[in-house]
Structure formats: C-alpha cells, structure tokens
Amino acid sequence: MKLTFRSKVFLTLLFNSLVVVIGMLLIAGFYAARNFERYVVKVEERKVNGLLELLSREYELAGDWAPLRESVGQWLLILGMRPGRPHEETGGAEESARNGAGVSETEGGRRARPRYVLFDRNRHALSPTDSVSADGYDLKAVRAGGKVVGWLGVHERPRPSQPLDVEFLRHQASTFRAVGGVAVVVAIVVTWALSRHLLAPVQELVKGTRALMSRRFETRVEVGSDDEFGRLASDFNEMARTLERYERMRRQWLADIAHExxxxxxxxRGEIEAMLDGVRDVNREALESLHGEVLHLSRIVHDLHDLSLIESGRFQAELKPVDPLGVLDETLKAFRTRFDQRGMEIRAPDFAREAPVHVRADPDRLRQLFSNILENTLRYGEAPGWIEIGVETDPGRVVIHLEDSGPGVPEECLDRLFDRLYRVDRARSRAQGGSGLGLAICRSIVESVGGRIGAARGTSGGLRITVEFPRL
Structure with missing residues (x-):
C-alpha cells in the first residue's frame, strides 16, 4: 500500500505526539508513585517517632515493661497513639493495629510478620501478641532517662500496602489512563488539523505544477508566508513568469521566422511564376534578383543554425588565450574599404601600441562578433558618419566600446536589441538585407565565454555597444 505524502506527514506527527504523550504519562505515573511512597515513608517516620515517644513515657511511668507485656489493650492503645483512654474507646487504634500495626496478619494462608514489635534491651520480644525474633526488623532505640531501655522493631514494607494507600494509587492510575486517552484523542485531532494546514501550500504547488504541465503558464500560487513554503511559492511564481515569457518569445520567434x-x-515565387507565364524575360537581371533572394534566405538559415549551435553549446569552438584587441584590429582593417566607400570614418586607437591583453575565447568567434557589429553599423548608420572604438582594461576585465554617429535607437528598444529577429524598423531593416540575428549571435558568443554585452545611447545620439570580457 502506497501512502501519500500527506498521510506520511500525518502519521509522522501523530507518532511523535503519541510518543510524547505516552512518555509524559509514564514519567508522571512513575514520579507520582515515587513521591507518594516518599510521602508514606515520611508519615511512617512521624508515626515511629510518636511511638518511640509514647513508649519512653510509658516506661518512665511504670518503671519497666510489665504493663505492656501483660495487657494487649495497653499495647493497642500505644499503637493507636491514644494513651490513657479506656480500651472500649480505641476502636480506631485496634483497627489500626490489626491492619498491620502490631497484630499478626495472614498472607496466602501463612502468618505474616507484625508491623511493629517491642523488644527489651536484650532484644527479646515483649509484645503480648507475638514472640518473634529481632531478625528482619529495623530496630529503633527506646530511651528513658538517657539510657536505652528497649527497642521498637519496624518491619519494612517495600510498597504502600494500606487499603487507603492502594486505593489512592489505583485512583491515580485510572486518572492517568483517562487523561492519556483524552490526550491521544486531542493529539489525533490536532495532528490532523496541523498536517492539513502545513500541507495546504504543497497542495497549491501540486495544482500549480499540473497547470504548468498543461501549458497554462499564467498560473500563480498564493504566497501566504515567509517560511520555506513561502519562498518555494515565490520561486514557483518566478518560474511560471519565466516560462510565460519564454512561451511568448517562442511564439513570437515562430511568427518572426515565418514572416522572415x-x-x-x-x-x-512571384518572379519564377512571372517567368513561367512569360510576363518577365529570363535574363541576367532576373536571375540576379532571384540569386539575391536565395542569398538572403541562405543568410537567415545560416545565422539561425549558428545561433542554435552557440546557445546549445554544441558549436565547435577552440577556446584559447587570444588578444581581442588584435582580432578587432584585423577586423577593422578588413572593413576599412567598405567604410570608406560609404563615407564613414573609423576612429580607433593604435592597437599596435596597446599592451597586449588576453581572454579565453575562440578567435573565429571573436572575429564574427566584431564583424556583426561593424556590419550593423554599415547597414543602419547614416553617411557621412563615423564609428569610434574605445578600450578600457583593468586586472580583471577588458571593456571595448563601439559607438557610431547615428541614427540612434529609441530608449525603449535598447533592452530588446539583442533579441532574435528583433528589428527597430522592420521595413527599413529588410531593405538593408539584415536577418535580424546578427546582434543575437553577438550576445550568444560573448556570454559563451563568460562576458557581457549591452547597448546604450551614445553621447552624440548614436548607438553605443559595450563588450566586456573576463581577463586572464
């Protein structure tokens, strides 16, 4: 039989509660019996002290033990602690004596030892009820005139045996059992309510998880506390928001790919159908147009493939110490002719004079990174214009700034500039031939080596891209 988590929690809490309740009852019963026995012992000590005082007084009055040896009633009066009263008025004393004080009782058909026995100074029994040996008795000295005149033998009892004592202990045991039964019922009710309360957040999380499995990413659970369950609920809601955001991005991604x-x-299709229908001649101009569209499709597919490989970590990259400034200098030299043709100036420091810095990266990926940024400037920058390169280095990082003369990017678009297929102006971007994936590839390359990339408005109103690498 498989138990649910709720049942396991309930049984665990119930078991702990029962262990505590039973333990408390056993401890309380043990100490109650122990303290009652101590109480009985103290009462017994007071009674023995009283008997010793009475026996000492009787000896001083009579001068010897003859009255006690000859009179049972006198012995009973002393045991009842009522000296000087007629024997007819000592019903309580006689009952006390016969209940184990001085008169022999029977236990299982045999005679039991008397509770109290008086011995003379030579330890010979003087009680008129029995003649017993002093062995097995705790002897208490009876003194008169500063001398030991006799001994009071007290037979020790291991446990309270008086009827009232036994009845009291039996009543206490019944009370403890009743209290234990009530405590167990209360423990069951409280444990059930507590387990239900504790597991309520878990039930909400289970429902929320099932909703996420059904792709209902708008699901949220209520955060009702600041404990571990509350933090877990907050993390669940954050996960749901992330999944919801990625779901929107996925749908937008599919829509953008379909559109692109x-x-x-x-x-x-239009140009080919026009050629098939004879509307358009099959000439070099028509074929170059078809070739341009094929190249555009190939560029989109190639960039998508590169992006997926980089983000999945399956891109074949050779990570090794490399100087990013040297790679940037080589890339700028390769683009300088195209910048000159567009009437755009490259403002860059003399990297040959810069002290070499090293980062752990793939040189080809770095070259692709800088090429995409420069290509973006060539396509969307206004001519005449410029691009300015700045470098910052410190012992832990290398920061490269690439800022163009404009036009800039609206402030609300800067955060999404590195998203896949995102374009500030779709019509203008498509006319420039971009795939909308260049900057997304740049971010993936930089993040794959532990760096960061961001965009901001430049001081001249253009776009400023900052690339940061951890330095070796």
Whole structure:
C-alpha cells in the first residue's frame, strides 16, 4: 500500500505526539508513585517517632515493661497513639493495629510478620501478641532517662500496602489512563488539523505544477508566508513568469521566422511564376534578383543554425588565450574599404601600441562578433558618419566600446536589441538585407565565454555597444 505524502506527514506527527504523550504519562505515573511512597515513608517516620515517644513515657511511668507485656489493650492503645483512654474507646487504634500495626496478619494462608514489635534491651520480644525474633526488623532505640531501655522493631514494607494507600494509587492510575486517552484523542485531532494546514501550500504547488504541465503558464500560487513554503511559492511564481515569457518569445520567434522566410519566398515565387507565364524575360537581371533572394534566405538559415549551435553549446569552438584587441584590429582593417566607400570614418586607437591583453575565447568567434557589429553599423548608420572604438582594461576585465554617429535607437528598444529577429524598423531593416540575428549571435558568443554585452545611447545620439570580457 502506497501512502501519500500527506498521510506520511500525518502519521509522522501523530507518532511523535503519541510518543510524547505516552512518555509524559509514564514519567508522571512513575514520579507520582515515587513521591507518594516518599510521602508514606515520611508519615511512617512521624508515626515511629510518636511511638518511640509514647513508649519512653510509658516506661518512665511504670518503671519497666510489665504493663505492656501483660495487657494487649495497653499495647493497642500505644499503637493507636491514644494513651490513657479506656480500651472500649480505641476502636480506631485496634483497627489500626490489626491492619498491620502490631497484630499478626495472614498472607496466602501463612502468618505474616507484625508491623511493629517491642523488644527489651536484650532484644527479646515483649509484645503480648507475638514472640518473634529481632531478625528482619529495623530496630529503633527506646530511651528513658538517657539510657536505652528497649527497642521498637519496624518491619519494612517495600510498597504502600494500606487499603487507603492502594486505593489512592489505583485512583491515580485510572486518572492517568483517562487523561492519556483524552490526550491521544486531542493529539489525533490536532495532528490532523496541523498536517492539513502545513500541507495546504504543497497542495497549491501540486495544482500549480499540473497547470504548468498543461501549458497554462499564467498560473500563480498564493504566497501566504515567509517560511520555506513561502519562498518555494515565490520561486514557483518566478518560474511560471519565466516560462510565460519564454512561451511568448517562442511564439513570437515562430511568427518572426515565418514572416522572415515568407517575404523572400513570396518574391521568389512571384518572379519564377512571372517567368513561367512569360510576363518577365529570363535574363541576367532576373536571375540576379532571384540569386539575391536565395542569398538572403541562405543568410537567415545560416545565422539561425549558428545561433542554435552557440546557445546549445554544441558549436565547435577552440577556446584559447587570444588578444581581442588584435582580432578587432584585423577586423577593422578588413572593413576599412567598405567604410570608406560609404563615407564613414573609423576612429580607433593604435592597437599596435596597446599592451597586449588576453581572454579565453575562440578567435573565429571573436572575429564574427566584431564583424556583426561593424556590419550593423554599415547597414543602419547614416553617411557621412563615423564609428569610434574605445578600450578600457583593468586586472580583471577588458571593456571595448563601439559607438557610431547615428541614427540612434529609441530608449525603449535598447533592452530588446539583442533579441532574435528583433528589428527597430522592420521595413527599413529588410531593405538593408539584415536577418535580424546578427546582434543575437553577438550576445550568444560573448556570454559563451563568460562576458557581457549591452547597448546604450551614445553621447552624440548614436548607438553605443559595450563588450566586456573576463581577463586572464
């Protein structure tokens, strides 16, 4: 039989409660009996002291033990602690004596030892009821005139045996059992309520998890406390918000890919159908147009493939110490002709004079990173214009700034500039031939080596991209 987590928690709490209740009852019963026995012992000590005082007084009055040896009633009066009263008025004393004080009782058909026995100074029994040996008795000295004149023998009893004492202990045991039964019932009720209360957040999390499994990413659970369950609920809600955000991005991603592929495919289809219908001649100009659309499709597919490989960690990269400033200098030299043709100036320090710095990266990926940024400037920067390169280094990092002369990017678009297929102006971007994946690839490359990349408005109103690498 498989128990649910709720049942396990309930049984665990109930077991602990029962152990505590039973332990408390056993301890309380043990100490109650022990303290009662101590109380009986103290009462017994007071009674023995009283008997010793009475026996000493009787000896001083009579001068010897003859009255006690000859009179049972006198012995009973002393045991009842009522000296000087007629024997007819000593019903309580006689009953006390016969209940184990001085008169022999029977136990299981045999005679039991008397509770109290008086011995002379030579330890010979003087009680008129019995003649017993002093062995097995705790002897208390009876003194008169400063001398030992006799001994009071007290037979020790291991446990309270008087009827009232036994009845009291039996009543106490019944009370403890009743209290224990009530405590067990209360423990069951409280444990059930407590387990239900404690596991209520778990039930909410279970329902929320099942909702997420059904792709209802808008699901949230209520955070009702600041304990571990409350933090778990907060983490669950954060996870749900992340999944909801990624779901929106996934849908937007699919829509953007469909849109990006639809346009060149529609152009290809239109031009091919026009050629088939004889509307357009099959000449070099028509073929170059078709070739341009195919290249655009190939660029989108190639960038998507690179992006997926980088983000999945399956991209074949050779990580080794490399100088990013040297790679940037080589990339700038490769782009300088195209910048000159567009009438755009490259403002960069003389990297040959810069002290070499090293980061752990793939040189080809770094070259792709800088190429994408420079390509972005060539496509969307206004001519005449410029791009300015700045470098900051410290013992722990290398920071490279690339700022162009504009046009800038609206403030609300800066955070999404590195998203896949995101374009500030879709129509203008498509006319420039971009795939919308260049900067997304840049972010993936930088983050794959533990760096960071960000965008901000430049001091001249253009776009400022900052790339930061951890330095070796």
């Amino acid at each position: 592929l639809r346009t060149p495919l529609a152009v290809l």
